[in-house]
Amino acid sequence: MTRRWEDKSRLLAASRGRQLALLSLAGLIWIQPVISLGPITAGSAAYAASTPTVKVGEEIITSGAKLLHYQYTTPRASKILADVIQVDLTNPYVKLDVMTGKGGQVTTRQSVQGMAQETKAVAGINADYFNVNGQGVPMGASVSEGAMITSPSQLQGMYAFSVSKKGTPSIDQYIFDGTVRAEDGSTFTLAGINKESYFTEPSKSYSHVNAMYIYTSAWKSADRPKDSGTTPTEVLVRNGVIQQISPGAAIAGDVPSDGYILRAHGTAATYISTHMGVGQKLDANYQLVSATNGSKLDPADQQMMVGGHTLLVEQGKVSSFTRSTTSISGASGVARTAVGYSKDGKTAYLITAQKNASSSGMTLAELQNFMTSIGIWKGLNLDGGGSTTMVNRPLAETGTQLSFTTSNGSTTQRLVASGLGVYSEAPKGTLKGLIVSGTNSLLIGQEAKYTLKGYDNFYNPVDASGINANWKSSAGSLVWTGNSFKAVKAGATNVTAASGQASASVKVNVLGGADLTSLSTNVQSLPLTAGTSAAVQVTAMLKNGGSAKVPADALNWEMIGFKGSVKNGTLSVNSVNSNAKVGYAIARYDGFSTVIVLSQAGQQTWEDFENTSYPFTFSGLPAEASGTVQVTAGSGDHAGSKVLQLNYNLTGGVGNKYAYAQFNGSVGKAIPAKASSMSVDVFGDSSLNWLRAEFDVNGKAVYADLARPLDFTGWKTLNVDLSSSGLGANAKLKRLYVVNLADGQDERALTGSIAFDNIRFTVPGAGANSGQLNSTVVMTVGQKSLTASGKKVALDVAPIIKGDTTYVPIRYVLDYFGGQANWDGATQKITVLRGNTMIDLTVGQKDFILNGLRKQAAVSPLIMQNRTLVPLRMVSETLGISVKWEQNTKSITLQS
Numbered sequence: 001m002t003r004r005w006e007d008k009s010r011l012l013a014a015s016r017g018r019q020l021a022l023l024s025l026a027g028l029i030w031i032q033p034v035i036s037l038g039p040i041t042a043g044s045a046a047y048a049a050s051t052p053t054v055k056v057g058e059e060i061i062t063s064g065a066k067l068l069h070y071q072y073t074t075p076r077a078s079k080i081l082a083d084v085i086q087v088d089l090t091n092p093y094v095k096l097d098v099m100t101g102k103g104g105q106v107t108t109r110q111s112v113q114g115m116a117q118e119t120k121a122v123a124g125i126n127a128d129y130f131n132v133n134g135q136g137v138p139m140g141a142s143v144s145e146g147a148m149i150t151s152p153s154q155l156q157g158m159y160a161f162s163v164s165k166k167g168t169p170s171i172d173q174y175i176f177d178g179t180v181r182a183e184d185g186s187t188f189t190l191a192g193i194n195k196e197s198y199f200t201e202p203s204k205s206y207s208h209v210n211a212m213y214i215y216t217s218a219w220k221s222a223d224r225p226k227d228s229g230t231t232p233t234e235v236l237v238r239n240g241v242i243q244q245i246s247p248g249a250a251i252a253g254d255v256p257s258d259g260y261i262l263r264a265h266g267t268a269a270t271y272i273s274t275h276m277g278v279g280q281k282l283d284a285n286y287q288l289v290s291a292t293n294g295s296k297l298d299p300a301d302q303q304m305m306v307g308g309h310t311l312l313v314e315q316g317k318v319s320s321f322t323r324s325t326t327s328i329s330g331a332s333g334v335a336r337t338a339v340g341y342s343k344d345g346k347t348a349y350l351i352t353a354q355k356n357a358s359s360s361g362m363t364l365a366e367l368q369n370f371m372t373s374i375g376i377w378k379g380l381n382l383d384g385g386g387s388t389t390m391v392n393r394p395l396a397e398t399g400t401q402l403s404f405t406t407s408n409g410s411t412t413q414r415l416v417a418s419g420l421g422v423y424s425e426a427p428k429g430t431l432k433g434l435i436v437s438g439t440n441s442l443l444i445g446q447e448a449k450y451t452l453k454g455y456d457n458f459y460n461p462v463d464a465s466g467i468n469a470n471w472k473s474s475a476g477s478l479v480w481t482g483n484s485f486k487a488v489k490a491g492a493t494n495v496t497a498a499s500g501q502a503s504a505s506v507k508v509n510v511l512g513g514a515d516l517t518s519l520s521t522n523v524q525s526l527p528l529t530a531g532t533s534a535a536v537q538v539t540a541m542l543k544n545g546g547s548a549k550v551p552a553d554a555l556n557w558e559m560i561g562f563k564g565s566v567k568n569g570t571l572s573v574n575s576v577n578s579n580a581k582v583g584y585a586i587a588r589y590d591g592f593s594t595v596i597v598l599s600q601a602g603q604q605t606w607e608d609f610e611n612t613s614y615p616f617t618f619s620g621l622p623a624e625a626s627g628t629v630q631v632t633a634g635s636g637d638h639a640g641s642k643v644l645q646l647n648y649n650l651t652g653g654v655g656n657k658y659a660y661a662q663f664n665g666s667v668g669k670a671i672p673a674k675a676s677s678m679s680v681d682v683f684g685d686s687s688l689n690w691l692r693a694e695f696d697v698n699g700k701a702v703y704a705d706l707a708r709p710l711d712f713t714g715w716k717t718l719n720v721d722l723s724s725s726g727l728g729a730n731a732k733l734k735r736l737y738v739v740n741l742a743d744g745q746d747e748r749a750l751t752g753s754i755a756f757d758n759i760r761f762t763v764p765g766a767g768a769n770s771g772q773l774n775s776t777v778v779m780t781v782g783q784k785s786l787t788a789s790g791k792k793v794a795l796d797v798a799p800i801i802k803g804d805t806t807y808v809p810i811r812y813v814l815d816y817f818g819g820q821a822n823w824d825g826a827t828q829k830i831t832v833l834r835g836n837t838m839i840d841l842t843v844g845q846k847d848f849i850l851n852g853l854r855k856q857a858a859v860s861p862l863i864m865q866n867r868t869l870v871p872l873r874m875v876s877e878t879l880g881i882s883v884k885w886e887q888n889t890k891s892i893t894l895q896s
Helices: 004-013 112-118 267-275 365-372 810-814 873-877
Strands: 053-062 065-072 080-088 094-100 123-126 140-142 147-150 160-164 167-173 174-182 186-191 212-215 233-238 242-247 259-266 284-292 303-308 311-313 337-339 347-353 379-383 391-393 420-426 431-437 441-443 451-456 470-473 478-480 485-486 493-499 501-510 515-519 525-526 532-534 538-542 547-549 557-558 563-567 569-576 582-589 592-599 601-607 616-621 625-633 640-647 657-663 677-685 690-697 700-707 713-720 733-739 751-766 778-782 787-788 792-796 798-804 805-808 818-826 829-834 837-842 847-850 853-856 862-864 867-871 883-885 891-894
Touching: 053 420, 065 365, 065 787, 080 094, 080 365, 094 112, 094 140, 094 303, 112 391, 112 420, 123 337, 123 347, 167 337, 167 379, 167 470, 174 640, 186 212, 186 259, 233 267, 233 284, 259 267, 303 420, 337 365, 347 365, 365 853, 431 493, 451 829, 470 478, 470 810, 493 592, 493 891, 515 582, 515 592, 515 862, 515 883, 532 713, 538 582, 557 563, 563 582, 569 582, 592 837, 592 847, 616 625, 616 640, 625 657, 640 657, 640 733, 677 690, 677 700, 700 713, 700 733, 805 873, 810 829, 810 867, 837 873, 853 873, 867 873, 873 883
Parallel strands: 431 501, 441 501, 525 592
Antiparallel strands: 053 065, 065 080, 080 347, 094 420, 123 391, 123 420, 140 147, 140 303, 160 167, 160 303, 174 186, 174 284, 212 259, 233 242, 233 259, 311 379, 337 347, 337 379, 431 451, 470 493, 478 485, 493 501, 515 538, 515 853, 532 569, 538 547, 557 582, 563 569, 582 592, 601 751, 616 657, 625 640, 640 751, 657 733, 677 713, 677 751, 690 700, 690 733, 778 787, 778 891, 787 792, 798 805, 805 867, 818 829, 829 837, 837 847, 847 853, 862 867, 883 891
16 A cells, blocks of 8 residues: 655654664765676575574663673684674564664764664664765665655665564565656656665666655755756645746755655656646655565555665575675675564564674674574674674663774764664653662772662663662671761672662772782882971772772871871971981881881072073063063062062963063973972062962973962062972973963952072982991801801891791891881781881781882791791892802801
């Protein structure tokens, strides 16, 4: 049965305008004729029965649809990943439909995920082929809810997949059969609906020559079509009545939603001029006819239809190709897209084969064999290659995600002409399940909030704001604070949320010292001077390859050689112990340690501007900013000395404004290596602007705030901590400058004058090695004494040999080499310190910590006669002490 066009137009307008994403594996297919008119036999099918197909995963998408993951192995490739959306066509709560471009219009192209989002599809794949260099129109027929969006092109061997409104699937090749009937009773053949120009097969003729096409509001482009090689005559029809006839020219504007435009050329245009007039009635009728058996199909009876390429599977077996596959890389392993259905017609399969770093793609023959292995009765090839895309909505989520990485790389999706979408038709249901999301690992002291999402008995998302859940942790490593969980000790636990009969858990591992490979601070060294302070952040590197900032309250600090504290992330030195040349700030996280070494430091006057031999220049932003920089006589407290004066005028221009005093032109001047702090005397002007310094470190800018805001008048010494700035050994001071921000600009002065004097840098002293001693110590295995500087000293326990390792009481050794060893009986741990080195060793464990890095020795420390003995060579050489062994006397000589 046929339908009049006006009935179809109403159907189309009533449809949801779901988009059809059409992808082209090779754009040549549009203009390249078929190589042979007869069927082309599929190759490489001999191994089908022996090729293993293994299902490796399954996910529910919605009621009646699930996503299956397969691994497929062939003689050509050991690993091919395929993803299949399985749709129950008998389920009243799920349906398939076409997705078309943007807003349901052809010529607009959009990614599959974009079309799914726009049309609220819960899953989808790309569908029909299209000319990648053309206007972006599906080659085949596309039908949505009974309304034809595009008709099939006159191309040989191109099949289409459809589902009737009764839920019956079909795959066939169709011919468009349509006519227009004028008021005088005459008729003319319609060539198609919403088609761009192409070469027909087998005649290889221009598609729009002597032909008449219908264009509806589903056509977006202003060209109907472009590059057709023909001059159009167009007729506007609304409600079955001719409104306008435009001989030899297109009608301006878009096609109205309640009508259509006939586009004609040659004999078709002559028919219009002979048989049509404005105000006359016009009927348009069409149907599809099977090219295989001649049966007629009314698009109005179809829920959906998408076009494709060659037939792949027929009656559960590999079929012959129905057109040449050369232009779609049939014999190569590429990404593929296909669709099929089961023998009983109750299940549809949306199929993709991945081509990415994890999968080698499929040849068409491999795709055929895979499809038969999963139960496809009849199957059709859709567009593949860079167009192959699948999206799905995970449980409890409201939007779709890429099911796998496309062959375009990463998350890149090709913009395509059409797609095949899966839609949920279910009503709102009752809460069935929950999904808990959040971090799977925490450090002690960290807090984390976990989000809750739910899905109903139709597997559709539930508004999470309406879910009242009870939260709990299965172990004491996490404590519920009322709105989050806080990690309090190392260990694994399950975070569980429950609401009614629904509950869900996520496994959380609170990481302890055993899970770390290193612990580091942003500051490695500091001056051992009262008043020293530095912002300290401790970072943990994890065995799983990740890293995390350690919460301040998860750290235990120990100060050796000075009295100080760490509060609010700042390490402060209050006083230095008498005769201390080296200090240690030891941070421990669940027993894992790192150290900041403090040593005697010196402050160097870097620039006092008395005898400068390099230039200073002014620079400003925006271009209207002006000012001067000069070395001049000081005033007030600095009278009699020279200072660097910066005068600025920032009244011109808009936005953020800057006035720079540049050192050595724009090059900058080198500062002392590894400077840990800087001080500068500044004459302020109470402008409330910012005052900053800019350093250059191997071409990278590093900034430090001197005053924020500059809220004083007269001379003041400003100090800035540089310990965490990473200045290293090649830093230069490039400029000191004033910043006037646009935000609140009326509150700050735009003109002013400031001055600088006595720029000083603090550098840690010759290092921590200043506390080390040079000495020679001789010990003998089995003897409870040592000799140092000719004096014999008694020991509590003698050195021993166990296996091939010599063990010594290290505490006595360190007394003569400028170091110390501290014992913690509770943890069975000994901490060894010398110079800039700290070693944490644990009795019975081969793992040890060296300056925050986990290491492993061949042997572990041990306890003899209530004294701890350590592996001599490993510890001594790590501390910079050489070891000489005398076999005859079994004596050990240590030197530094």
